[in-house]
Amino acid sequence: MNNIVEFSFMWDTFIHLLQFIPVTLFLAIISMVLASIIGLASAIVQLRNIPVLKQIATVYLLIGRAVPTMVMLYIVYFGLPILLLVFTDKTGIDTGYQHIPPMVFAIAGLTVHTGAYLAEIFRAAILSIDKGQMEAALSVGMTWFQGFYRIIFRQAALVAVPLLANQFLGLIKSTSIVFTITVIELLGGAKIASVETYRYLETYLVVAIMYWGISIIFEKLFLLAEQKLRIFKKEANI
Amino acid sequence: MIEFKDIHKAFGENKVLKGINCTIPTGSVTVIVGPSGSGKTTLLRSVNFLERADSGEIILDDFHLDVEKATKADIHKIRQRTAMVFQMYHLFKNKTALENIMEGLTIVRKVPKAAAKEKAIYFLEKVGLGHKANAYPHELSGGQQQRIGIARALALNPDVILFDEPTSALDPELVGEVLEVMKKVAQEVNSTLVVVTHEIAFAREVADHVIFMDGGVIVEQGPPQEILNHPKEERTKQFLSRYISLVEYNI
Numbered sequence: 448m449n450n451i452v453e454f455s456f457m458w459d460t461f462i463h464l465l466q467f468i469p470v471t472l473f474l475a476i477i478s479m480v481l482a483s484i485i486g487l488a489s490a491i492v493q494l495r496n497i498p499v500l501k502q503i504a505t506v507y508l509l510i511g512r513a514v515p516t517m518v519m520l521y522i523v524y525f526g527l528p529i530l531l532l533v534f535t536d537k538t539g540i541d542t543g544y545q546h547i548p549p550m551v552f553a554i555a556g557l558t559v560h561t562g563a564y565l566a567e568i569f570r571a572a573i574l575s576i577d578k579g580q581m582e583a584a585l586s587v588g589m590t591w592f593q594g595f596y597r598i599i600f601r602q603a604a605l606v607a608v609p610l611l612a613n614q615f616l617g618l619i620k621s622t623s624i625v626f627t628i629t630v631i632e633l634l635g636g637a638k639i640a641s642v643e644t645y646r647y648l649e650t651y652l653v654v655a656i657m658y659w660g661i662s663i664i665f666e667k668l669f670l671l672a673e674q675k676l677r678i679f680k681k682e683a684n685i
Numbered sequence: 686m687i688e689f690k691d692i693h694k695a696f697g698e699n700k701v702l703k704g705i706n707c708t709i710p711t712g713s714v715t716v717i718v719g720p721s722g723s724g725k726t727t728l729l730r731s732v733n734f735l736e737r738a739d740s741g742e743i744i745l746d747d748f749h750l751d752v753e754k755a756t757k758a759d760i761h762k763i764r765q766r767t768a769m770v771f772q773m774y775h776l777f778k779n780k781t782a783l784e785n786i787m788e789g790l791t792i793v794r795k796v797p798k799a800a801a802k803e804k805a806i807y808f809l810e811k812v813g814l815g816h817k818a819n820a821y822p823h824e825l826s827g828g829q830q831q832r833i834g835i836a837r838a839l840a841l842n843p844d845v846i847l848f849d850e851p852t853s854a855l856d857p858e859l860v861g862e863v864l865e866v867m868k869k870v871a872q873e874v875n876s877t878l879v880v881v882t883h884e885i886a887f888a889r890e891v892a893d894h895v896i897f898m899d900g901g902v903i904v905e906q907g908p909p910q911e912i913l914n915h916p917k918e919e920r921t922k923q924f925l926s927r928y929i930s931l932v933e934y935n936i
Contacts (some may be wrong), residue, residue: 582735583775587789587841588765595886597792601779679779 456646460637460653466656467636468568474550474632478557479615485558486565491595493570504566506585511563519625520556524628527552553625561618568614571597572607605676616662623658633657686711687732687845687877692741692752694727702729702738703901709894711844714871714878716909719898720924725881726815728898729847732879735761737880745844765793768838775829776822782809782833783818786840794841797813799895808836812866813867832866836906839870846870846881860884883927889913897921 451603483570489504531544584594626635634654641650687709694702701724709715717725730736731752732743738752745766750759752891768789776785786805790796796804809815812832831851838846851867852860864887871878871891882888884936888895888909895912897905897920905918 527805577773577775579771579773579775580777581862583769583771583777585735585764586771586847587837588761588767588793589789590761593792596789598777598779679821681926 451648451680452652453646453649456644457649457653460640460646460650461657463585463640464633464653464657467631467633468661470630470632470636471619471661474553474557475615475619477480478554478561478622480491480557481554481563482565482618486561488561489566490569490573493566495561500565508563508566511559512567514560516557516560516621517627519560519680520553520625520628520647522555523559524552537557537680549625549629552628553622553630556628557618557621557625560621563615566610566612568607569603572603572610575606576602601676602679605673605680608669608676612666615665615669619661619665620658637682642669651655686744686746686925687879689728690742690744692728692731692738694724694731694736694738698754698874702731703905705741705770705901705908707896708880708902709877711877712875713893714880714891715894715896716892717879717881717896717923718883718885718888719904722899723898725898726849729879729881729907731850732845732847733764733769735769743868751785758934767847768833768841768843769847769849770851771788772853774822774827774834774854775913776830776837778822779900780935781819781821782814782825785822786837788839789837804840805836808840809833810932811839811869813862817850826864830903831855831859831863835863835870835882839874839876843876845879846874848882850880850881850883852882852884885913897924899924923936 489507490502492500509521514591518680528544528547531542531547534540535542535544581594584598585591598667616650623634625632626638631639634657635652636649641647644650689705689707690703692702693700705724705728717729727736728803731738732745734755737755741752743750743752743763745763748763748766750763752820762792772905776782780788783802783805787798787801787806790804791798792802794801806815806818809818814829814832814836817825817829817833821832822833835851849866852863855863864884867880867887868891872885880887880892892909895906895909896903897912897916897918899920905912905916906920916925
């Protein structure tokens with residue numbers, strides 16, 4: 448026990464912490480999916496200039512991108528129950544806010560934060576598609592939605608994938624702050640483990656390696672997705 | 686038949702169409718010529734509401750449409766009865782040549798996939814590109830892309846096909862192949878063809894009716910021999926002089 452870094456301890460910690468990886472992935476993937484829906488919706492609302500919804504989207508982007516993730520988490524964690532409480536008081540509908548697990552607040556907070564960034568990614572990706580593509584879709588008699596879904600979205604997706612990968616890797620790392628609202632994920636689990644042994648450096652080194660491993664796997668997955676989408680596109684030689 | 690009644694369109698202060706009145710008979714090949722900025726492309730695009738005119742009436746056979754009052758459903762209906770060939774081709778970049786033609790058939794016309802594919806192959810062969818069925822647009826030359834654009838329009842069997850300067854973006858060497866296909870189409874197809882073009886020779890050979898536009902109005906219209914060989918208006922003569930002199934110097 449006199450080495451600076453105890454490898455056997457690190458191995459044990461690694462095995463112990465494996466159980467928290469699903470929590471981290473669950474948080475990241477669910478938040479990403481929900482944020483994609485919000486982001487896409489708010490990008491479309493902005494591009495189509497839909498009154499009222501457009502203003503809501505603008506305010507959302509202003510707030511969503513300006514508030515630090517952790518502050519956003521706290522606001523959701525402390526604010527949402529109060530909102531639900533008032534709602535229950537006024538309408539008499541029981542929302543059961545006392546029983547909502549912290550995981551829900553964590554996902555809500557991460558979703559609100561990530562959605563604002565995704566909105567801009569989607570907007571930029573959609574804007575990068577030649578407007579003639581939509582005109583062609585309309586000219587063969589498609590509705591706007593058919594043209595958007597079948598033609599524009601699929602081309603824009605290719606543009607968006609590298610940026611989505613960036614955002615998702617960032618999100619995986621952002622999940623590490625949700626232990627502040629009592630959700631035990633990878634970092635939370637490590638914190639608890641390290642307190643028992645006082646071996647902080649080893650524990651955090653293991654955590655770093657584990658985040659790194661997860662990131663690499665997803666990086667490769669996104670690359671694969673990009674290659675799969677790329678079949679219709681010429682390779683750019685720059 | 687397409688009839689325009691007093692069509693007006695302005696982009697901000699710039700009045701592009703200043704009261705267009707004309708009738709394009711069913712099954713005819715009508716060529717619209719005129720200098721840049723004369724409003725011919727805007728007029729063409731106002732038919733399928735890619736550009737919405739400010740006022741006037743558009744009549745497509747039995748379908749009367751007051752431009753100002755046209756609803757989403759009206760616009761959708763008129764788009765289903767027309768097709769367009771674009772200057773920049775605008776093939777769906779994420780679809781193969783075959784899928785480009787099938788798209789409108791399966792999604793809009795609800796033709797079963799197998800039948801749509803058969804039809805798409807038929808039209809691909811008609812434009813001489815049967816061997817390129819599985820190529821993506823970026824793998825094709827401009828001329829090939831435009832021929833597929835024409836096949837995409839033909840496959841829908843629309844009442845009207847609108848050609849928006851179909852050869853203007855092409856290499857001079859590729860213009861011929863596209864015009865060749867268009868001539869074939871003009872002879873074989875029953876649809877009304879409206880062609881905005883700078884190819885005066887094509888107009889002379891293929892058109893039934895020529896419209897000369899300038900400054901947002903129709904200056905002159907009539908059979909091609911009349912308009913192109915013996916124009917009455919000074920402006921038409923002036924515009925055509927460039928083309929005529931080209932012919933004269935062609936030894």
